[in-house]
Amino acid sequence: MENFRIILQKVNLKVTNARLGVLELFARSQKPIDAEEIFAYLQKEGVDADRATVYRMLETFYEKGIIDRFEFQEGKFRYELAGSDHHHLICEQCGRIEDISDCGINVLEREIKEKKGFLVKRHALEFFGVCESCQQ
């Protein structure tokens, strides 16, 4: 997966093992992951990066727009590769996280600008509830 190098070079970040490893994990992951999961993954892969390095990496990636950041009422952040405007269904019983795509909120954002003068840069929309299989 050599395109990870390109992603990093595009935003003027040096290519390191730790960074490649983290990007690889992000590409594999189907749902938003947290710093601890990343740290554990790197250890397992023998990359051994310090926790501080992981946190600094996440901050850098976030600032550069490589990843998105979310909060699911857990008292910590989760991240995933930046991409389309999509949101999450978080099952409060099994913790499963499902995606839903574009929510038609752009209309609302335009309204907010007109009525309140507030310029929306981004929004967070998460749904908490019970997934299908937990309802049985």
Added chain:
Amino acid sequence: MENFRIILQKVNLKVTNARLGVLELFARSQKPIDAEEIFAYLQKEGVDADRATVYRMLETFYEKGIIDRFEFQEGKFRYELAGSDHHHLICEQCGRIEDISDCGINVLEREIKEKKGFLVKRHALEFFGVCESCQQ
């Protein structure tokens, strides 16, 4: 404001000075507040409650449905008196928090149930951007 007593009694919570103080602060506050602000307020008012008490109180109130809980990408929770379905405009420059009322997302929730089988219990919707006065 003796109706704070009634609020507490309704949900089988004992009436204490700390709890009355916190409810008073909530009633005064125009925007969601965090644990530290509550702790400082109580000290100022001479109620002196421990931080642990404040956190336990917030948890209890949240469980009982007296207050709502939010996250604004700050790495901590904010709370306000439970009420109508409304959301927030958070200015990333001055930190001002404005409310917007019902967002018409109930329609979307019904769709989610039909298409995904996921039962939405609650949702979080926050807009981050720049408020009118910070745009000048």
Added chain:
DNA sequence: AACATATATGCAACTGAGTTGCAATTAGCA
């Protein structure tokens, strides 16, 4: 009013997530 008791609180120690300063290392360019 006094009592019993479940509830609430204070204290202190702890956890988990994330941050910071600083010295050592390394990627990328000349």
Added chain:
DNA sequence: TGCTAATTGCAACTCAGTTGCATATATGTT
């Protein structure tokens, strides 16, 4: 190969929140 800014490791720290346990107190009952 050597230079230099960017990156990392280490260790100590902060900040938000939690927990165990002993004490205190609000409230229903006598």
